[in-house]
Amino acid sequence: MRIRKRPPTHPGGIIRRQYIESLSLTISELASTLGVSRKTLSKIVNENGSITPDMALRLSKAFNTTPELWLTLQQNYDLWQASHSSDDWKTIEAIAI
Amino acid sequence: MRIRKRPPTHPGGIIRRQYIESLSLTISELASTLGVSRKTLSKIVNENGSITPDMALRLSKAFNTTPELWLTLQQNYDLWQASHSSDDWKTIEAIAI
DNA sequence: GACATATGTAACCTAAGCGGTTACACTAAT
DNA sequence: ATTAGTGTAACCGCTTAGGTTACATATGTC
Numbered sequence: 001m002r003i004r005k006r007p008p009t010h011p012g013g014i015i016r017r018q019y020i021e022s023l024s025l026t027i028s029e030l031a032s033t034l035g036v037s038r039k040t041l042s043k044i045v046n047e048n049g050s051i052t053p054d055m056a057l058r059l060s061k062a063f064n065t066t067p068e069l070w071l072t073l074q075q076n077y078d079l080w081q082a083s084h085s086s087d088d089w090k091t092i093e094a095i096a097i
Numbered sequence: 098m099r100i101r102k103r104p105p106t107h108p109g110g111i112i113r114r115q116y117i118e119s120l121s122l123t124i125s126e127l128a129s130t131l132g133v134s135r136k137t138l139s140k141i142v143n144e145n146g147s148i149t150p151d152m153a154l155r156l157s158k159a160f161n162t163t164p165e166l167w168l169t170l171q172q173n174y175d176l177w178q179a180s181h182s183s184d185d186w187k188t189i190e191a192i193a194i
Numbered sequence: 195g196a197c198a199t200a201t202g203t204a205a206c207c208t209a210a211g212c213g214g215t216t217a218c219a220c221t222a223a224t
Numbered sequence: 225a226t227t228a229g230t231g232t233a234a235c236c237g238c239t240t241a242g243g244t245t246a247c248a249t250a251t252g253t254c
């Protein structure tokens with residue numbers, strides 16, 4: 001796999017820069033639009049919460065994107081975190097084919 | 098988004114057909130190779146468990162694939178489930194751009 | 195200055211998921 | 225009959241998502 005030195009962009013940063021700041025939304029407004037609590041969106045935007053499949057569907061409707069976009073961002077982020085939080089998996093031997 | 102009538106293939110089914118059956122592995126053997134409990138792998142193979150980022154890394158080492166492959170399969174599966182378990186997100190209005 | 199709004203965050207709750215061990219019943223092969 | 229492999233249940237601990245409520249801190253606006 002490709003090795004990244006720094007963590008991939010957290011989806012929350014993209015929501016903040018590409019949508020909230022660009023469109024002059026407030027977190028409270030957007031949370032209301034998405035039908036989630038202010039806390040839930042705030043955690044994500046501050047890169048302290050995760051995009052769940054349900055949230056990905058909501059974002060895709062609000063921003064006219066695909067839900068996969070958001071989940072893939074989250075996936076890349078989670079994968080980087082997992083690969084740096086333990087070394088166990090590195091010693092697994094490939095199964096002969 | 099594209100509409101699928103039936104749920105996307107669960108990653109567990111692929112592990113079963115493409116690896117366990119094709120290579121005549123046992124679940125116990127593979128669990129041991131992956132460094133997880135038999136229960137954890139069994140749940141996944143029986144399509145009752147999820148591929149976590151950690152598990153994706155383990156599978157990628159054992160099968161010489163990318164971890165993204167496994168996570169994307171799981172993502173597609175989870176997304177389909179989420180989109181069919183509630184209709185809340187369907188009524189969200191797109192934000193004007 | 196007084197007030198309202200937006201925000202981050204903490205405390206608390208419920209519900210759920212993951213992963214582990216142990217144990218039991220079932221099946222299939224030897 | 226015995227063994228190996230399996231599904232699965234019961235239990236544990238830990239973590240997380242999401243909600244509500246409440247507080248302190250800005251940053252406005254009148």
